[in-house]
Amino acid sequence: MWLHLISVLIVLLGLLPLASFGQSSKRLLYSSLSDDERVNDLMSRMTLDEKIAQLINTAPAIPRLNLPAYDYWSEGLHGVARSGYATLFPQAIGMAATWDAPLIHQISTAISTEARAKYNEAVRLNIHSIYYGLTIWSPNINIFRDPRWGRGQETYGEDPFLTARLGVAFVEGLQGDDPHYLRAIATPKHYAVHSGPESTRHSANVDPSPYDLWDTYLPAFRATITEAKADSIMCAYNSINNYPACANKYLLQTVLRDAWSFKGFVTSDCGAIDDFYEVTAHHLSPSKEAAAVAGIEAGTDTNCGETYLSLTEALKKHLISESQINASLKRLLLARYRLGLFDDASRVPYAAIPFSEVHSPSHRELAKTAARKSMVLLKNDSSFLPLDLNTRTIAVIGPNAASLAAIEGNYNAIAEDPKLPVDAIAAEFKNSMILYAQGSPYADQVPLPIPRTMFHPSKSAVENGLKAEYFSDSTFQGNPVTTRIDKAIDFDWNSAAPTPGVPSNSFAVRWTGTITAPQTGDLALAMHFGDCYPCTGHEQFKIFVDGKLIASDSPSENSLDSHFRLNFVDTNPHDLRVEYIHHAPLRGADLSFEWTPQSSYLRKEAVAIAQKSDVILAFVGLSPNLEGEEMSLHVEGFAGGDRTDIKLPAAQQELLEALAATGKPLVVILMNGSALSVNWAQEHAKAILEAWYPGEAGSEAIAETLSGQNNPGGRLPVTFYAGVEQLPAFSDYSMANRTYRYFKGKPLYGFGYGLSYTIFSYQNLRLSSSKLKAGDSITAEADVKNTGTREGDEVAELYLMPPYSSVSPNLALAGFTRLHLKPDETTHVTFTLDSRTLSQVDDKGNRAVVPGSYVIAVGGSQPDSRLGKTASFSVQGTLKLPH
Structure with missing residues (x-):
């Protein structure tokens, strides 16, 4: 006892040295003290400038205190991103389409396990940089209120209940279940009321x-904080009620910390604090110092950016106190203690996770399971699908048929060996002849990778592609480490080695073979570099045609594309040599050899192979290069990462119509991150499959679904509207006439919709009571039977129709569960609705269980669109619920 007290006293007096950085050494010891006491001790040793420097996301090391550097910015939306290879799961919208919360928990557990494995290895190698930390800036639980928003692909869809249940599952899986240590820290974002437009996000007031x-906008955030205990949250760019989200005391203090008892730390979105004083943004603050003060005073603890460094000057001007800085710093350091970053590895269970967990066989299998479960069958005329494995000739056509980006989505992990759809189709349908054509661009004037059909390893070669030689340095000296055939130049090697034996930060590649133009004349070509940093002087390429140098350049941070034109006087093969050098210490490389083709001759080529086929598989939709975060792209239908229309782009629509005109049966496979109004395809295609951006195993999942090996059971997490004319203005954040809960029109496909290769029926719906007192729970039970001939998955969905009020929804999802049933198998499902699930919000924002008559519907989708059962009950009395 006395020894312990003496140790505490010595620590408080600062007389004992702290340990070194080393993974095997004991860092920032005295673990017999509480985390709170240890943080207080550490802060007492720091100077004011050292404290302030810790408040930005790139927190520097403090050598004299043996405090290592730490970067709070890491990404793990659907796989650990931007730090080398990792398991790539379906994009978040695809995960939502599984309607499988336990699966989402498994996925996030795998993601944080890989994040820990990468962190443990990074510490061993003394790497403390961006993307290698354990504070994961996911999940994105904004409500996907409008399909025009480019970042909706990152969300779990349009419904607050579905988003909350999947968000809770993700956060709990990410953070782990150890009673003391967190495996990683989840950061639900973007708090709050944030869902486009991208072009005005830095200045918009909602x-x-x-x-x-x-x-609508707060329930999912509430659930991830109060139920899942997320230890971090990210505030948004936009203002809410005239106060920027990261300076909004109502949201950050009254709601988050007071009402929800949040104890973790708040991080700003990147540059959001700058928006307080930038002339094109919110005009909240007259200076950097005032902006930094506004952020700290509201409770934004860490600044993604460097504006908080101006707190030094703010202190000198007495604009803020040291105690206010200490409050934010303490929350940040407590998070690092809860991660076990300052404890001996033997005390932290997650410190023993080996690097072999990254992209492990079990995680790869999980990615495949997720991709299979994300498939949503939208149409299957006369049970045209599944296709016969002995189909003689299959035409695989479309801009997404051989697109890496359409597998990845955005904020993506780097898949080690992803198959593209056309290759997966060939592997699944081994007895079929597979014919491939790119078919069309995504949209006119939008570049995309040059298709494999234009490349051959030599003039005599039949196979597509180029001979690729990979060198272990950036000089092309010596023998290549690997020689292989690359079907196209379209790669994502972000901080990853392109092949074993080649370092990720310094290598060279030489591609040789031939290029054959589809028609004579000028071709608009480009070399695109995706995510190199730094770029200038670190990425270089040269292109030779028939031995002549036709292009040579190095990108810069301001321009990642190098454009040039090449004139072809014939359609004969011409010798091609492409040399690429990557030598960047931080991250990269992401390389694509692209063109901007004319739609007409791509369409002509596609029709020619379609006429030779027995069935056409058209891979159309969108791309994360079209829809995403704050882009510079402005073409018909797209603006700055968002969409101005929700129909299929004209070039792809014309392709579908030309293919259908051949008379051959047409199957449409959609790959996209948001809803599309594919009205023509619904009328004319034999079948439509929604595949999203499905991750590293997504192509196999598509092929297995088309063959019947996988019976699709996914459901739409968003409404597919018939057209943009059915929607309010994009900038209007009112939920009136938005989403299935308030929409008054007839959608193309409703929220919760999805077909199967088998049939399910519902019987014996019964409620635990027909009369409730406000505050009571109610249980609904039903039997679900597979009445078809194939085993498959069903999603049992429970909807609540509340008493009518001027603001109440038409109906609201209040329960769901995913089931797997064999033919003739019956299972019993039970849903329990507690008082919060039964409650309603009034026009003043107050939540309560209110008296009146309620209806519960249980079925395979919304009650008006598929077989299901309904039952009624009444509530007596009123129970007000806290926020």
């Missing part, structure tokens, strides 16, 4: 009604 705020 004035949601109290009803919409508490009924």
Whole structure:
């Protein structure tokens, strides 16, 4: 006892040295003290400048205190991103389409396990940089209120209940279940009321009604904080009720910390604090110092950026106190203690996770399971699918048929060996002849990778592709480490080695073979570099045609594309040599040899192979190069990462119509991150499969679904509207006439919709009571039977139709569960609805269980669209619920 007290006293007096950085040494010891006491001790040793420097995301090392550097920015939306190879799961919208919360928990557990494995290895190698930390800036639980938003692909869809349940599962899986240590820290984002447009996100002010705020925009955040105990949260760029989200005391203090008892730390979105004073943004603050003060005073603890460094000057001007800085710093350091970053590895269970967990066989299998479960069958005319494995000739056509980007989505992990759809189709249908054509661009004037059909390893070669030689340095000296055939130049090697034996930060590649133009004349070509940093002088390429140098360049941070034109006087093969050098210490490389083709001759080529086929598989849709975060792209249908229309782009629509005109049966496979109004395809195609951006195993999942090896059971997490004319203005954040809960029109496909290769029926719906007192729970039970001939998955969905009010929804999802049933098998499902699930929000934003008559519907989708059962009950009395 006395020894312990003496140790504490010595620590408080600062007389004992702290340990070194080394993984095997004991860092920032005295673990017999509480985390709170240890943080207080550490802070007492820091100078004011050292404290302030810790408040930005790139927190520097403090050598004299043996405090290592730490970067709070890491990504793990659907796989650990931007730090080398990792398991790539379906994009978040695809994960939502599984309607499988336990699966989402498994996925996030795998993601944080890989993040720990990467972190442990990084510490061993003394790497403390961006993307190698354990504070994961995911999940994105904004409500996907409008399909035009380019970042909707990162969300779990349009429904607050579905988003909340999947968000809770993700956060709990990410953070782990150890009673003391966190495996990683989840960061639900973007808090709050944030869902486009991208072009105005730095300056927009949103004035949601109290009803919409508490009924739609906040429930998922509340659930991830109060139930899942997320230890971090990210505030958004936009203003809410005239205060920027990261300076909004109502959101960050009154709601987050007071009402929800949040104890973790708040991080700003990147550059959000700058928006307080930038002239094109919110005009909240007259200076950097005032902006930094506003962020700290509201409770934004860490600044992604460097504006908080101006707190030094703010202190000199007495604009803020040291105690206010200490409050934010303490929350940040407590997070690092809860991660076990300052404890001996033997005390932290997650410190023993080996690097072999990254992209392990079990994680790869999980990615495949997730991809299979994300498939949503939208149409299957006369049970045209599944296809016969002995189909003689299959035409695989479309811009997504051989697109790496359409497998990845955005904020993606780097898949080690992803198959593209055309290759997966060939592997699944081994007895079929597979014919491939790119078919069309995504949209006119939008570049995409040059298709494999234009490349051959030599003039005599039949196979597509180029001979690729990979060198272990950036000089092309010596023998290549690997020689292989690359079907196209379209790669994502972000901080990853392109082949074993080649370092990720310094290598060279030489591609040789021939290029054959589809028609004479000028071709608009480009070399695209995706995510190199630094770029200038670190990425270089040269292109030779028939021995002549036709292009040579090095990108810069301001321009990642190098454009040039090449004139072809014939359609004969011409010798091609492409040399690429990558020598960047931080991250990269992401390389694509692209063209901007004319739609007409691509379409002509596609029709020619379609006429030779027995069935056409058209891979159309969108691309994360079209929809995403704050882009510079502005073409018909797209603006700055968002969409101005929700129909299939004209070039692809013309392709579908030309293919259908051949008379051959047409199957449409959609790959996209948001809803498309594919009305023509619904009328004319034999079948439509929604595949999203499905991850590293997505192509196999598509092929297995087309063959019947996988019976699709996914459901739409968003409404597919018939057209943009059915929607309010994109900038209007009112939920009136938005999403299935408030939409008054007839959608193309409803939220919760999805077909199967078998049939399910519902019987014996019964409620635990027909009369409730406000505050009571109710249980609904039903039997679900597979009445078809194939085993498959069903999603049992429970909807609640509340008493009518001027603001109440038409109906609202209140329960769901995914089931697997064999033919003739019956299972019993049970849903329990507690008082919060039964409650309603009034026009002032108050939540309560209210009296009146309620209806519960249980079935395979919304009650008006598929077989299901309904039952009624009543509630007596009123119970007000806290925010």
